[in-house]
Amino acid sequence: MDFKDLLVLFFALIFLRLWWRYWSITGGGPKNLPPGPPGWPIIGNLGQIILQRRPFIFIVRDLRAKYGPIFTMQMGQRTLVIVTSSELIHEALVQRGPEFASRPADSPIRLIFSVGKCAINSAVYGPLWRTLRRNFVTELINPNRVKQCSWIRKWALENHIKRLQKEAFEKGFVEVMSNCRLTICSVLICLCFGAKISEDEIKKIESVLKDVMLMTTPKLPDFMPVLTPLFRKQLKEAKELRKKQLECLVPLVRRRKAFVESGGKSSGTNVEMASPIGAAYIDSLFGLEVPGRGKLGEEELVTLCSEVINAGTDTSATTVEWALLHLVMNQEIQEKLYKEIVEHVGKEGLVTENDVEKMSYLGAVVKETFRRHPPSHFVLSHAATKETKLGGYNIPEDASVEFYTAWVTEDPGMWEDPNEFKPERFLVGDGVDVDVTGNRGVKMVPFGAGRRICPAMTLGTLHVNLLLARMVHAFKWVPVPGAPPDPTATFAFTVVMQNPLKAVILPRVKG
Numbered sequence: 123m124d125f126k127d128l129l130v131l132f133f134a135l136i137f138l139r140l141w142w143r144y145w146s147i148t149g150g151g152p153k154n155l156p157p158g159p160p161g162w163p164i165i166g167n168l169g170q171i172i173l174q175r176r177p178f179i180f181i182v183r184d185l186r187a188k189y190g191p192i193f194t195m196q197m198g199q200r201t202l203v204i205v206t207s208s209e210l211i212h213e214a215l216v217q218r219g220p221e222f223a224s225r226p227a228d229s230p231i232r233l234i235f236s237v238g239k240c241a242i243n244s245a246v247y248g249p250l251w252r253t254l255r256r257n258f259v260t261e262l263i264n265p266n267r268v269k270q271c272s273w274i275r276k277w278a279l280e281n282h283i284k285r286l287q288k289e290a291f292e293k294g295f296v297e298v299m300s301n302c303r304l305t306i307c308s309v310l311i312c313l314c315f316g317a318k319i320s321e322d323e324i325k326k327i328e329s330v331l332k333d334v335m336l337m338t339t340p341k342l343p344d345f346m347p348v349l350t351p352l353f354r355k356q357l358k359e360a361k362e363l364r365k366k367q368l369e370c371l372v373p374l375v376r377r378r379k380a381f382v383e384s385g386g387k388s389s390g391t392n393v394e395m396a397s398p399i400g401a402a403y404i405d406s407l408f409g410l411e412v413p414g415r416g417k418l419g420e421e422e423l424v425t426l427c428s429e430v431i432n433a434g435t436d437t438s439a440t441t442v443e444w445a446l447l448h449l450v451m452n453q454e455i456q457e458k459l460y461k462e463i464v465e466h467v468g469k470e471g472l473v474t475e476n477d478v479e480k481m482s483y484l485g486a487v488v489k490e491t492f493r494r495h496p497p498s499h500f501v502l503s504h505a506a507t508k509e510t511k512l513g514g515y516n517i518p519e520d521a522s523v524e525f526y527t528a529w530v531t532e533d534p535g536m537w538e539d540p541n542e543f544k545p546e547r548f549l550v551g552d553g554v555d556v557d558v559t560g561n562r563g564v565k566m567v568p569f570g571a572g573r574r575i576c577p578a579m580t581l582g583t584l585h586v587n588l589l590l591a592r593m594v595h596a597f598k599w600v601p602v603p604g605a606p607p608d609p610t611a612t613f614a615f616t617v618v619m620q621n622p623l624k625a626v627i628l629p630r631v632k633g
């Protein structure tokens with residue numbers, strides 16, 4: 123080896139060292155990003171995440187202990203800034219809400235399902251998002267509309283109770299999650315399309331939309347867009363699933379459109395258009411002009427209605443399942459709740475939407491469930507509208523900002539015995555006066571906070587309250603003999619019970 127070779131080797135080693143340093147140190151440096159775990163060249167922390175084979179939420183929980191209230195993870199080409207403290211979440215989402223109100227870029231797969239970000243949850247912060255969200259709020263969840271559509275919940279809950287009775291008769295126990303998903307899904311389909319459809323059709327839609335959710339959860343190409351051409355098979359599968367989604371929902375769009383255009387005449391099909399013209403969410407979308415796109419096409423209509431069904435089904439069903447787990451495990455809480463329900467409607471009365479609003483213990487049980495088991499541990503990914511600072515660090519415009527809101531509900535500095543399930547804390551303890559919107563401070567924000575807060579917070583809570591009250595009013599819930607419930611949690615879009623809750627139901631009123 124002559125001197126020239128040695129010189130080349132020397133510079134190559136220096137280059138390699140600098141290159142490794144550049145890629146492996148996540149935070150600090152000239153970019154002044156928040157600190158974070160050292161990564162590997164090019165793929166950053168992605169390799170470590172994949173090798174751990176644990177849901178991301180559990181990895182983040184461990185990293186929070188080491189890196190504190192704000193840290194960076196370099197996931198391939200994507201920079202994730204994770205924010206975990208109550209103060210920083212409040213500063214970003216509420217005090218400086220508009221600055222952090224956007225959404226990051228979507229992967230090619232997600233773009234297929236959102237028709238290029240034409241959905242409330244994925245639209246960037248701007249005129250399209252504003253128009254879609256305003257329409258959603260005025261047409262779907264204003265108090266008059268909610269009242270007008272209360273018959274839908276009454277109908278779905280009657281079916282729900284009958285289905286539970288049948289399942290208990292056939293199997294000796296009932297599965298909570300699958301039944302609640304089906305019922306909530308049927309309510310949301312009817313709110314969107316105004317149609318009462320058969321249980322088989324509801325199951326078909328539910329299953330396709332569940333596949334859509336799984337398909338759109340982050341995967342390798344989301345973090346390494348340069349590798350997208352290598353994932354042609356996944357892209358093809360996504361397009362096939364989108365076709366299936368359209369085949370499932372476009373007929374409903376067309377039937378509703380025909381119903382509206384005919385002035386409310388029945389089409390003679392097996393689908394009963396039960397909501398009057400104007401009462402279904404989709405009726406408002408037929409005529410809506412959105413900035414940059416004009417009138418919405420069938421593809422966009424399917425995306426916007428799927429968004430409602432997806433956003434509202436798992437979140438509410440998960441909450442009911444966790445609440446019932448605690449009621450099954452703690453009969454004292456269940457009896458206290460049953461007593462309250464009977465005080466309001468009697469043993470044989472029917473629990474209505476007006477009744478549940480007045481039940482304070484029910485409210486406390488549901489709030490404690492949202493605190494102890496927030497359906498999503500992160501709100502959806504946010505993005506800054508332009509490069510900014512948070513906690514003294516730079517937040518690049520193209521970074522995904524992830525708010526780990528579940529941590530604040532586990533923080534022993536904020537909650538007494540945070541791991542205990544104690545509904546009473548919302549009547550006389552540390553939960554009284556908690557602002558779940560996060561406006562006055564972030565102590566629990568199961569619906570997010572600020573500009574992007576869940577627009578259907580009251581509707582979601584109503585669904586949970588009603589389901590729970592009706593189920594406890596109709597049956598006493600007890601463990602399956604020899605098979606006590608397992609409270610282990612896992613991630614499946616929302617944070618669910620790893621082994622879905624099964625329980626024996628005993629009719630409260632014999633007859």
Ligand code: HEM
Nearest residue numbers: 242243430433434437438501502568569570574576578582
């Ligand atoms: C227990 C029930 C529910 C929970 C816990 C829940 C929770 C959430 C959360 C955490 C977000 C993200 C907020 C953010 O990114 O900062 C969100 C957004 C959203 N939710 Fe809900 N949700 C529930 C029910 C519903 C229902 C029933 C619907 C529809 C009828 C719905 C529609 C939406 C929409 C459209 C967004 C996107 C808002 C935006 O980006 O501007 N949610 N929800």
